[in-house]
């Protein structure tokens with residue numbers, strides 16, 4: 001397990017134009033944020049994490065299922081177990097970048113890896129805000145950090161029209177957006193090492209991975225520090241209400257927690 005902290009994001013501050021773009025569109029893409037050695041290290045972390053066995057009470061692993069076949073879909077609650085990742089997620093570089101987009105001090109809310117391996121499923125159109133509304137929070141920013149290139153064929157993120165803070169769009173019963181077909185969507189292909197920062201109101205979705213290449217990415221989310229640090233509470237609640245597969249009990253229906261903990265996801 002690496003404890004290096006060499007992973008940095010570039011640039012270290014936003015231009016006024018970038019700040020305006022983020023406010024107008026609800027997201028901004030940074031190309032080439034991680035240099036070659038940082039990307040190599042990030043990839044080795046993901047390879048490490050992927051190899052860790054399922055262990056109740058530790059890192060959380062969820063799978064997609066196709067009959068008896070299961071494919072790794074997601075890992076969460078990683079920081080207590082990985083020093084390098086913890087140092088990076090709490091680094092001043094990342095926190096300051098997010099805080100300046102947020103307009104106030106940001107604090108880490110949660111971290112995960114979405115694997116989207118070949119054949120991995122789609123993410124339905126959704127806003128994050130309704131799923132993140134617990135704990136009295138109103139606004140979050142997430143960084144999608146591309147570990148692999150994200151393309152039209154392996155299910156890159158698509159962004160919908162910006163909504164502005166506080167606007168919650170009409171939803172289907174599963175929390176996905178009922179107006180999805182009337183919206184214009186913009187595909188955001190990424191090179192490995194690119195980062196998209198997006199707010200919790202901008203609609204987004206992604207198609208299945210129809211290629212033979214993985215589309216792995218970190219998703220790191222921050223909330224306003226003024227509204228409290230709840231990361232540990234969030235993962236305790238999630239572990240209780242929507243546990244990873246190895247902590248599930250037969251006969252329990254975990255569907256009730258899906259709108260908060262599994263919104264639009266291919267995990268079943």
Ligand SMILES: O=C(O)CCC(=O)C(=O)O
Pocket residue numbers: 114116123155156157204205206219263264265
């Ligand atoms: O990984 C993706 O393509 C979408 C991620 C997402 O929106 C989510 O995990 O809620």
